[in-house]
Amino acid sequence: MATSRKVTLLSSDGESFEVEQSVAVESITIKDSIEEGSAGNPIPVPKVNSKILAKVIEYCKKHVESAKAEDRVDDEDLVAWDADFVKVDQATLFDLIRAANFLNIKSLLDLTCQTVADMIKGKTPEEKRKTFTIRNDFTPEEEEEVRRENQWAFE
């Protein structure tokens, strides 16, 4: 029976999280630094605050547990769990994207990017702007011109 190794992760705002090593290495960034022997103890995770790091750890824990489970029926459960996991406010969603990118957790990055893509798909530009609170927009005249020049996209 393998001994469960634990590592400690330190968020950018100074909070410590103790996790199983098998969970921590879902992040390729962390995995690489452990293997190279360059990871400190605790392992600092700059750019990711405690609120987001807690969520990321929750995601990794769930996915590591599911991979161990013998019953493959739980694949459907996992998909439903993932769908719930990303039902968060936009600020958190975008922070999760950045964290998944920095920590190199492919499945989390895919999940969060797909969520944003689904928010864009099928929406008119007006709806997109409303959804993402975008500033420095085109003026109505500028937009009209861009549309006219690229009519093929708006047929």
Added chain:
Amino acid sequence: MMEQRRDFDGENGTSRRTRAKGIAQSEPGVDRIRALPDSILIRILSLLPARDAARTLVIPSFGRLWTSIYDLDFDWFVYHDCSGNSSWHCCSYDEGALSRFAELVRRVLALHQGGRIRKFRLRFEFSIDRQLDELMPLELEPEELEIMIRNGGLAGEVNRWIEFAASRNVEVLDLDFLACGLSNVGYKYELPSFVLQSSFLTELKLVSCKVNLSADIVMRALKVLCLKEIALSDDSIKNFIDGCPVLESLTVLDCYGLCELNCGSQELRSVTVAPGILEESRVKVACPNIKSLSISGWIERLELESLSSLRDASIDFCDCFLCVPDEYCEVQKILEELHHVRVLTMHHHPILVLTVWELMNLPCPSNSWQRLILRTMLTKWHLPGIANVLRSSPSLEVLVIHIIPGEVPSIDAQEAWLQLYKICEGNYWDLQDRSFGCLANCLRIVRVSGDIMKDHVIQLVQFLLREALVLQKLVVSTGPNDSSISVKESKEFSDKLLSFPRGSPQAVVVFSNA
């Protein structure tokens, strides 16, 4: 100049016109899209259909990043949406949609800047009827006509689109030239031979096109191959298999001329095969190292051999299953061949056959299935079949039933057949007096999902809870598209479910209304 100063509200860091549009800003001056690195924005845009990605050009925050997406998905569905029509409706050819679709593809490819394309998908109905109408009056020689058709007009354009993708070392190529059209009608697009010689392709899917079978096939990196409605000859599948040494998954659907599917390779793990209606001869499948097999279509044509490594299988037939009792021996033979798999998936037609056997007192072949997945409607005609398979599967540990909506099978011939068999009304399970081995000894997990708001479902679940003596978990969940269930109905169902007596003291019952 004066206008600009009036417009910009220095204090709040926003422009007046943005606020005037009434856009809610949770934090002033935050543009989350712009704050993400380009590589991530490109990743997000690559998940969109090409037209949606292109449309972000009217939003400055995205800039021209859409021109760098690495997945190009062109589906003419955005111009030709016939999903509302019944399956028997024939669309007359939509020239307008084709012309808008072709313009979209041309423009996107012309403006594309990324150096690499990972996935390229085309889906539209290829038709050169209009071109033929124009060429006929010219009275060309047959060879000249052939050249015009193959290289000019629409075919020539499609060649250039595929060349574009190939020049960017495309890895996943998904070409569907049928879409919603009628199969086996009209002139088919001929795939350029260089596609079958690509050293970059890892996945290739082809629907309804001509393939030059005499050319060399060498795709050293290909792992997934899917052929649908492709005319094959004797050796062609062999050429594909020989030319793709790392092939892991092979799918052959409705491909006329498929005689044999032999593959001794250790790499090939999964095969999906559905003989088409035009298939005249037997189709032999002999792949001793595969782990997973899925069969459908006219399975009467199939001859399965040496499947010793198989771990999971899926079985279905096409709608036009001729319900003559003698033909069921084919199904029996197939179930016997598959008796040793760990996981078996059955769709609703095989279950109807099991029903007939049950009513004629014939058991389903004995087996060692550990996990049974049923994808079926649940009508009174399916219940005897389910009883039959439960009784014949002494090793069953996990039962998954996904209920698709639908009542009696829709084709008249099958309705008549079903009337031949008498099935009592009322609670079928209360009338069962024989024992069900797996329920007493090994069934531990049951999952029921989909169209669950039916009497048959509640009765079946009640029966399982009562009889499954070592049950650990029962999960009942509504389907993902079931938005029509009211909170009240949901509560009633859940209450009833939780009130049923349980034969297993440690059974956990979960109801989920997603």
